[in-house]
Every structure is written in C-alpha cells, then in structure tokens.
Amino acid sequence: AAVIEANQISAEGIGIENHSTGATIAGNYIYGGTRGILVQGDTEGTGIGNLIRGNTIFEAEQVGVYILNDLNLVIGNVIHGSGTGIGIENFLSLGSSENVIGREGENEANQIFDSEFAAIENVNVEGSQNEFGANSGAGNGGKFIRLKADDPGTEPVGPNGGIKPPAVAAASKTQAGGTADPEAV
Secondary structure, eight states: OOEEESOEEEESSEEEEEOSSSOEEESOEEEESSEEEEEESOOTTTTOOOEEESOEEEOOSSEEEEEESSSOEEESOEEESOSEEEEEEOBTTBOOOSOEEOOSSTTOSOEEESOSSOSEEEEOOTTOOOEEOSOEEEOOSSOSEEEEOSSTTSSSSOGGGGOOOOEEEEEOSSOEEEEOOTTOO
C-alpha cells in the first residue's frame, strides 16, 4: 500500500492522486490546483479503503479532498479556501459508500473554512452509508453538509433515504431548536 506523507506541494492540477487501496495520505501540505487530494479505484472488491489524515489544503479550485470510492477514513484535515471542502461522488459504475468523514477524538475532526460552496458535499443516490461526524469550520459559501441527488427528480427516494435535514429555528452555543422529519435519528 502506498504511503504519501509529509510532502509540500504547490499544485497546478491535482496535488495527490491515488488509485490504489490501503494507502496512507498523511501530513501533506498542498497549495492550489484543481483538487488537493483525489482518491478513486475499486475499493469495494478488496474491502480496504484509504486513510486521509492530517493534511493541510489551501485554495484548491474545485475540491480540497475528492472521494470517488468506498471505505475511506478522512480525519484531522484542515481545508481552507477551496471550491468545496470535501466532495464524495460515485465514479462510473463504482459507488462511494461507507466513507467516514471526521469523527470524535483528538485531532480527528476535519476543519473546513471559507469554501466557496459546501464544506462537505455528498452526491449519491439513496443507500449510501457515508458517515459525517465531528467536523467544524466557518465562512463556507454553501451548506456545511450538503446531500445532493445524482440526478434530481429521477431517484425514487433521494439521498439520505429521503429524510430531509431539520429546519433550525434557533441556535446558540449550547442548544438548537426546530423541527425534523419524524424518521430522522
């Protein structure tokens, strides 16, 4: 498995591109380019994804971290000023499911600041099992987490099993209030 660590990259196109499974992409500093980190390839057949941890990405034009396959663990990254911070999308006939984007624990939350669009965007049909947790950031131009249908209006249910995000009526540092779909957990 590839180990791509502690590089300093000023990119024109893609900073780091990986097509294998089991790779560790960690501690890299990437500035510019179209995409900071791109992972794709058939991870479903192997059951082994990639670890993308502790990278710093500044000003990727399109996407800071772009995921086009399954089973990746994306934690502890800092993404600043990209088009979209972290993007997940199907690639051809391969799905993008069971990815973990941030989790609780020391240095395991992704921090996404000043993205032009969404901080995190999941473009998938229903049934994907991507997990988003303990991520933070501010100043992003779109929703912090955006669940987007591949082809709106053509999927029977839509992303997230058709459950819509809650409507937040009031929020403070310690609590939030509003309404949610009865099936939301």
